[in-house]
Amino acid sequence: MSEGVEWAMHCAVILGGLEPGAVLAGKTLAEMHGVSESYLLKHLKALVQGRVLESVPGPRGGYRLARAASEITMLDVVQAIEGTEPAFRCTEIRAQGPCAAPPEACARKACAIKIAMLRAEKAWRDSLRGQAISDIANSLVHDIEPPRFAAMGEWLAERVR
């Protein structure tokens, strides 16, 4: 999984803490997290395409969540960065070789291996779908000592648009 998932998740949490309509520049998000601005911009673009973020153009523009943090799940963020293709690749090798299953048998029922592998991926997706960005933000805020939380708020207040 790309490092972009970690970056995207942190950005979504920070953007979820802004007042409605407010935005942060990609440069600010990169500086805050100490990551490469050019790499982060690529991931922010993917988040816009995945409808997790909205991009506001112009010199006072930036990024904001596309909807309430309670309505964006971790799965939305992961799939915006990593895509929605299953991790398991079934190339139907049961249809190859001297004991190959005929095409009609393959068409009738998916391979039991594929079914079980995709069932596991569904369990992974269900877990991520059960966690909204707002849930993660609440946990993170709970973990931050109040003085650091206040300093973070001040740093952001000077840069929010």
Added chain:
Amino acid sequence: MSEGVEWAMHCAVILGGLEPGAVLAGKTLAEMHGVSESYLLKHLKALVQGRVLESVPGPRGGYRLARAASEITMLDVVQAIEGTEPAFRCTEIRAQGPCAAPPEACARKACAIKIAMLRAEKAWRDSLRGQAISDIANSLVHDIEPPRFAAMGEWLAERVR
């Protein structure tokens, strides 16, 4: 995920159907599934290292399951091929930048994002751990028409060691 997972899973199922102690050569497993022998050997080696398979050396040697098919799970096979590292990579970016969490705060509690991402991976592992190779074999046998199952048995009987 590498194509090796699909190949390894099919090989484990086939080897689980042999009489106790019997082996199949890597060449036979490759021919049966219509896949590259050299690539498959690399994956079979990983399965031996992961204690899913045992390798019997010598001109009449080959591969067999390391224990009963009911005691080998899909997770064992996947982890033998893909390793046990989590897919999600946490680089602790909360400890970077102008609002960085201090090292002692990071040591005290893992980042809520990491916790949630790893919880999802545990759900995936739990699902795969709940499926033994024998369960998959039973499903696959159920899906095969009896004449093709008999032909497959004959093909294997000529090659089993």
